[in-house]
Amino acid sequence: MRYRxxxxxxxxxxxxxxxxxxxxxxxxxxxxxxxLLSSDLAAGIRRVKGVKKLGVRLGNWLxxxxxxxxxxxxxxxxxxxxxxxxLLALLLxxxxxxxxxxxxxxxxxxQREEHWAIVDLVGKAGHxxxxxxxxxxxxxxxxxxxxxxxARGRIFRRVTRMGRIWGDVSPNFMWFKASRESFxxxxxxxxxxxARDKGIARVLYEDLLAAAKRAGHSRVVCEVNIKPPNPVxxxxxxxxxxEEVGQATIHNGTKTVRYFEKTLR
Numbered sequence: 001m002r003y004r005x006x007x008x009x010x011x012x013x014x015x016x017x018x019x020x021x022x023x024x025x026x027x028x029x030x031x032x033x034x035x036l037l038s039s040d041l042a043a044g045i046r047r048v049k050g051v052k053k054l055g056v057r058l059g060n061w062l063x064x065x066x067x068x069x070x071x072x073x074x075x076x077x078x079x080x081x082x083x084x085x086x087l088l089a090l091l092l093x094x095x096x097x098x099x100x101x102x103x104x105x106x107x108x109x110x111q112r113e114e115h116w117a118i119v120d121l122v123g124k125a126g127h128x129x130x131x132x133x134x135x136x137x138x139x140x141x142x143x144x145x146x147x148x149x150x151a152r153g154r155i156f157r158r159v160t161r162m163g164r165i166w167g168d169v170s171p172n173f174m175w176f177k178a179s180r181e182s183f184x185x186x187x188x189x190x191x192x193x194x195a196r197d198k199g200i201a202r203v204l205y206e207d208l209l210a211a212a213k214r215a216g217h218s219r220v221v222c223e224v225n226i227k228p229p230n231p232v233x234x235x236x237x238x239x240x241x242x243e244e245v246g247q248a249t250i251h252n253g254t255k256t257v258r259y260f261e262k263t264l265r
Contacts, residue, residue, distance in 0.1 A: 001048055008051065018050035067092050079147055080159040086144040087156055089137045096131065097123065098178055103171045103250055104155045109133070109141070122253035171250045172223045172257060183261075184212040186222035205240055213264045220262045221245075227256035234258065 003024065007017045025046045032042035062070065071092060074084035090101055100123060110119045116138045118131040133141075141155065148157065148165050158166045173185055186208070191200050212220055224233045226247065242260035249256045 004048060004051070014051040014053045018053075021048060021050055062092075076143075079144075079163050079165070082140075082144045082147050083156060083159060086137075086140040089140040090133075093134050093137045094118070094131050096121075098174060099171045099248060099250060102154075102156055102174045106145075106150070106152050106155060109138075109155075122249065126249065126253060128253075171248070172259070175223075175246070175248055175259060176221050180219070180221070182217060182219075184208070184217050184220045186220065201236065202240070209262070209264065218264055220264065221260065223257040223259050225255060226258050227254075 004017065004021060007020060025048075028037060028042040028045040031037035032039050071085060071088045074088070075081040076085050087101060090096055090104075091098070096104075096118075100121060104118065108118050108121065109116060111117075112119070112130075116133040116135075118133060120128055121131055122128055145151075145155065150157065150165070160166050170187065173187075176183055176185060189201060189204055209220060220242075222237065222242070224230055224237060227249075237260050240262065242262045244258055245261045246259040247256065248259070
């Protein structure tokens with residue numbers, strides 16, 4: 001109770017207080033199970049109630065039955081279905097954000113004390129956490145990885161209409177896809193050092209923008225690195241009429257990008 005009072009005196013959010021109390025309860029349970037703490041004391045710790053949350057939860061919250069139906073929706077006979085089931089299982093059971101899931105790599109999955117977990121996951125506001133992976137989710141991931149023949153790199157990849165694995169799923173592409181139905185995405189354009197400062201990039205972009213407009217598209221999007229910085233690329237895109245629409249930290253905190261969009265008129 002004193003620890004709870006201490007947390008409340010710091011004016012922490014109810015969710016933060018309950019999260020930390022939950023960690024203490026779990027520690028007491030494990031300590032009692034190992035004989036390091038008396039069962040009566042552990043029971044007393046676990047009886048400390050959390051802080052009541054006020055307000056209304058926003059968004060659409062799935063019931064257990066709805067979540068199970070969503071997970072079962074993809075057909076697991078093909079590669080795409082196996083991938084989608086593994087991805088949905090990870091999102092539903094582990095509570096990952098979309099960009100966290102698509103950015104996962106094989107090395108991020110590690111076995112700790114006979115249990116699998118996602119280690120050193122960098123999330124919102126740069127917070128680092130370890131996410132336990134239930135055995136059923138690990139089974140879904142293993143089934144997808146075996147079928148796709150993936151042994152290193154990103155876990156989730158594109159699957160072509162012919163059922164072939166192609167490249168990695170870009171977290172930047174997924175960022176745009178989550179909020180836009182249609183767009184032309186520029187992954188990267190590289191100009192040789194010897195050919196720079198001759199207007200080649202501008203000509204390429206002008207041709208691309210014209211082709212996208214003729215094809216009926218209304219926006220062209222891309223991303224530019226903030227960490228590590230790329231001021232030349234940023235200045236170029238601003239000069240071409242691109243406007244910033246968001247930012248994200250990806251690749252487990254090693255890179256930060258700024259998202260740009262140009263509306264075609």
